Amino acid sequence: MRLSKNYIEEAFFKNRDYYELMEHRYNAAKGSLTIEPVTKEFIFRALESLKPGSRVLEIGCGVGSNVKWLAEHFSGVTFLGSDISEIGISYALQKVGSLVNLGFTVDDIQDSRLESGGFSLIIAQSVFEHLTDYRKAVAECFRLLGDDGKVVVRVGNGGRPGAGFFGFLKDFAKYLLRYNRAENLNPTFVINSEDPEGRRKQHMENFDICSIPSDVLSMDFKKVGFVIHSFTTCRELSRLTERYGNGNALQRKLMDLYINADVFPFNHMGRVTVLSASKQVL
Numbered sequence: 001m002r003l004s005k006n007y008i009e010e011a012f013f014k015n016r017d018y019y020e021l022m023e024h025r026y027n028a029a030k031g032s033l034t035i036e037p038v039t040k041e042f043i044f045r046a047l048e049s050l051k052p053g054s055r056v057l058e059i060g061c062g063v064g065s066n067v068k069w070l071a072e073h074f075s076g077v078t079f080l081g082s083d084i085s086e087i088g089i090s091y092a093l094q095k096v097g098s099l100v101n102l103g104f105t106v107d108d109i110q111d112s113r114l115e116s117g118g119f120s121l122i123i124a125q126s127v128f129e130h131l132t133d134y135r136k137a138v139a140e141c142f143r144l145l146g147d148d149g150k151v152v153v154r155v156g157n158g159g160r161p162g163a164g165f166f167g168f169l170k171d172f173a174k175y176l177l178r179y180n181r182a183e184n185l186n187p188t189f190v191i192n193s194e195d196p197e198g199r200r201k202q203h204m205e206n207f208d209i210c211s212i213p214s215d216v217l218s219m220d221f222k223k224v225g226f227v228i229h230s231f232t233t234c235r236e237l238s239r240l241t242e243r244y245g246n247g248n249a250l251q252r253k254l255m256d257l258y259i260n261a262d263v264f265p266f267n268h269m270g271r272v273t274v275l276s277a278s279k280q281v282l
Ligand SMILES: C[S@@+](CC[C@H](N)C(=O)[O-])C[C@H]1O[C@@H](n2cnc3c(N)ncnc32)[C@H](O)[C@@H]1O
Pocket: 012, 022, 059, 060, 061, 062, 063, 066, 082, 083, 084, 085, 088, 107, 108, 109, 110, 124, 125, 126, 127, 130, 131
């Protein structure tokens, strides 16, 4: 099935339920940042390296909860949150309050109207998997960044391994045969469960337009001229922390190796990819 413009309208332009769910999550978090630890680490590291006065763009900011938190805690830089959805941005605008370093705008990152070279950092948390042509967004990120620009991207699907041992073998074979590619998915964008947990699951599982393996994502960034710094996964990290968090020294050491290794298959072995890249060699 090819996704038509109507689908995008159903998903993002008219789908108030989707943004209400995000707003509900924001209220439930009571002011804390709802980003996984590894992604947070990548974002903080990038923010800490910025010169005062730098401009940061969060694309696909939804209802603006993360960028609001960042603006409160990194007051030396200016943040702009952008999203294709007027509904999302209307919730986001209510969060600006007295923050002078925070703004929001409606913008399509596949065809942005923002100025070239205007930003030192772009953050994309759970956005690329929702785009009809994420490669256009990769090119737009490159255009929007200044020469010192960096990007931190988190994609919530498409890593490895697939389910179970055979899933892993299949993914590994694909990798060896260079058969990796982004795949179109068939979301229905419906959120209709009565139960809050069911609604959360529908939100997680029913809105991805494509699945992007981590190495494919990194290749696409390289193709437009980005230099990749690191990419890793994080869902497995939280699972491992749960399992081995109180484990013995050997288990913790193994977990460290798993998380920090730079060679395949370790840096691909998760469904979540976190990638950081810059326009120039740093
Ligand atoms: C899963 S939400 C992530 C929201 C936020 N980044 C977060 O982590 O809470 C994906 C967001 O991408 C936005 N989006 C989808 N297509 C877009 C596009 N072409 N340009 C900009 N934003 C887009 C959606 O409106 C939605 O708010």
